[in-house]
Amino acid sequence: MNSLFITENAEDKAAYKKMMAQTVEAICNAFDSSAAYSGPEPYELKQKIHLDSILPENGLGWEKVLSLTEEKILPNMLRTPSSDYMPHLHGPAVLESLAAEAVISAYNQSMDSWDQSPAATEIELAVIRCLCDLYNFGQHSDGVFTSGGTQSNQTAILLARDWYCTEKLKVDIRKCGLPENFKKLRLYTSEISHFSIEKAAQMFGLGSDAVVKIPVDEKRRMSVPALRAHIEQDVSVGNLPFLVVGTVGTTDFGSIDPLEEIAGLCAQYGMWFHADAAYGSGVILSETYKARVSALELCDSITVDFHKLFLLPISCSAVLVKDSRDFDALTIHADYLNRVEDEEDGYTNLVDKSLQTTRRFDALKVWMSFLCRGKSGWSEIITKSMENASYLYQLLLQKRCFYVVTEPEISSVVFRFVSGSENDDEINRRIRRTLLHGYGIVIGQTVADGHVCLKFTLLNPLMTHEKLENLVSIIQDEGKKLA
Numbered sequence: 459m460n461s462l463f464i465t466e467n468a469e470d471k472a473a474y475k476k477m478m479a480q481t482v483e484a485i486c487n488a489f490d491s492s493a494a495y496s497g498p499e500p501y502e503l504k505q506k507i508h509l510d511s512i513l514p515e516n517g518l519g520w521e522k523v524l525s526l527t528e529e530k531i532l533p534n535m536l537r538t539p540s541s542d543y544m545p546h547l548h549g550p551a552v553l554e555s556l557a558a559e560a561v562i563s564a565y566n567q568s569m570d571s572w573d574q575s576p577a578a579t580e581i582e583l584a585v586i587r588c589l590c591d592l593y594n595f596g597q598h599s600d601g602v603f604t605s606g607g608t609q610s611n612q613t614a615i616l617l618a619r620d621w622y623c624t625e626k627l628k629v630d631i632r633k634c635g636l637p638e639n640f641k642k643l644r645l646y647t648s649e650i651s652h653f654s655i656e657k658a659a660q661m662f663g664l665g666s667d668a669v670v671k672i673p674v675d676e677k678r679r680m681s682v683p684a685l686r687a688h689i690e691q692d693v694s695v696g697n698l699p700f701l702v703v704g705t706v707g708t709t710d711f712g713s714i715d716p717l718e719e720i721a722g723l724c725a726q727y728g729m730w731f732h733a734d735a736a737y738g739s740g741v742i743l744s745e746t747y748k749a750r751v752s753a754l755e756l757c758d759s760i761t762v763d764f765h766k767l768f769l770l771p772i773s774c775s776a777v778l779v780k781d782s783r784d785f786d787a788l789t790i791h792a793d794y795l796n797r798v799e800d801e802e803d804g805y806t807n808l809v810d811k812s813l814q815t816t817r818r819f820d821a822l823k824v825w826m827s828f829l830c831r832g833k834s835g836w837s838e839i840i841t842k843s844m845e846n847a848s849y850l851y852q853l854l855l856q857k858r859c860f861y862v863v864t865e866p867e868i869s870s871v872v873f874r875f876v877s878g879s880e881n882d883d884e885i886n887r888r889i890r891r892t893l894l895h896g897y898g899i900v901i902g903q904t905v906a907d908g909h910v911c912l913k914f915t916l917l918n919p920l921m922t923h924e925k926l927e928n929l930v931s932i933i934q935d936e937g938k939k940l941a
C-alpha cells in the first residue's frame with residue numbers, strides 16, 4: 459500500500475511533502491491571468507470536466523490524478539483573489555490562512571471534545587475570549603465557532619427562543635417542547651434581512667408567521683418607528699414579542715440597522731437583541747470606521763463571519779453571546795463524549811455550545827491571521843475596501859447614465875445603468891452576462907425597488923481607483939451598445 463498518512467516515518471513524510479509541493483506548484487501555474495473566470499458557459503464546462511468514471515476499478519495513482527486536476531479543474535476554477543471578482547460577500551483568502559488550512563487538515567482535530575482536540579480546544583477558547591473583548595462583550599460573555607453566518611443565526615435564535623420560554627413564560631421548553639401559546643411568539647427583523655432568519659423560525663417550530671418583517675428607510679435600515687408600532691400592536695393583542703434581529707451589513711447594500719435605538723426598544727419590552735453582523739462584523743477592525751459598528755456591544759448575541767470581510771477561507775464563523783449561561787440550552791451529556799466529571803476537572807468539551815458535533819478547527823485561521831497582521835494590518839485591509847466603495851459611489855454619482863440605490867456604509871455599491879428605455883432591466887441583466895463570459899469579470903446582480911441592479915461587493919483590497927474607473931467605463935460602453 460502507498461503511504462496513507464503523515465507519520466514519524468521518513469517515507470510517509472517524503473510522500474506528503476512531494477504531494478503538497480506538486481499541488482502548490484499546480485495551483486501557482488493555474489494563476490496565469492488576472493481574470494476571475496476563464497469564461498465557459500455551463501454546458502461547455504460540463505463537457506470540459508467530464509470523465510467516464512470517477513470510481514475506476516483500479517486507482518489511477520497520484521500523478522495521473524494530479525494531471526487530471528490540472529487539466530480539467532484548476533483552469534476553470536474561479537480565481538477569487540482576482541479584483542475582477544466581486545459578486546457576493548465571498549472573497550479571496552489571505553495567504554497565512556492557506557497555511558492554516560494545511561495545518562487544520564493535516565491534524566484533523568475535531569472540536570467536539572477535549573480528547574479529540576486538546577490544543578485546538580484551548581486555542582478556540584482563547585480566540586473566543588479575544589473576540590468577546592474586541593466587541594466589548596464583557597466578562598460573562600462566551601461564544602463558539604460555527605459553519606457560517608446561517609448557523610450562527612440559527613444558534614442565536616434558538617438560544618433567544620429558549621431563554622424567553624424559560625425565563626419569561628416559565629416553561630421547560632427543552633423537556634416539554636414549545637409552550638401551548640407558541641403561536642403568539644413574535645420576532646422582528648427588517649424586510650431585507652438574510653433569509654436564514656426566516657428559515658430558522660421555520661426550523662424551530664415558530665413558522666414564518668412568527669416573523670414580522672419591518673420596512674426599511676431610504677438608506678435601507680430598519681425603520682425604528684415601524685418596529686415600535688409593530689411591537690406595540692402585538693403586545694396589545696396579546697402576542698409575545700421575544701426577539702429583534704438587527705442586520706449589521708445587509709447582504710445587498712451593506713446597510714446597518716440603528717442598533718442603539720433597537721437596543722432601547724428591546725430593553726423596554728424585555729426582548730433579546732441579536733445582531734446579524736455576518737458582513738459588518740469586520741468593520742470593527744477598521745481604525746477609521748469602527749464607530750459604525752461599536753454599538754454591537756449593546757446586543758445579546760452577535761453573528762461574526764470570517765469568510766466574508768475578514769478574508770479567511772470557508773468555513774469560518776462564530777456566534778457570541780453576552781451571557782454564557784444561555785448556552786446551557788444546548789448541553790446534553792453523552793457518556794462516550796462529554797461526561798459531567800470532565801468539566802469538573804477542567805476539560806472543556808465544546809460540543810456543549812454547538813449545534814454541530816464533529817467540527818473543524820477553524821479558530822486557527824483567526825489565530826494565525828490576527829497574529830500575523832495585527833490590528834494595523836487588518837485596519838488597512840478593511841479601510842481600503844470601504845474607501846474603494848465610497849470612491850465608486852462618487853464616481854457613479856457623477857455620471858448621468860447611472861442610478862445608485864444608496865450610499866455605501868460598508869463596501870457594497872448597488873446601481874443600475876439607465877438609458878431611459880423600457881428595456882433597462884434586460885440591459886442590466888445582459889451587461890452582467892457580457893462581463894462574465896466576455897471579460898471574465900464577475901459582478902453581482904440584484905433587485906432594488908422592483909428594478910434589476912448591478913452590484914459591486916468590494917472585499918478585495920487589491921482593487922484600485924483606476925480599475926474602478928475602467929470597470930465603470932466598460933459597463934457604460936456595453937450598456938450603450940445594448941440600449
Ligand SMILES: *Cc1c(COP(=O)(O)O)cnc(C)c1O
Nearest residue numbers: 606607608652707709734736737
Ligand atoms: C452571508 C450572510 C449570512 C449567511 O452566512 P453564511 O456564512 O453564508 O451561512 C447571514 N446574514 C447575512 C447578513 C449575510 O450577509
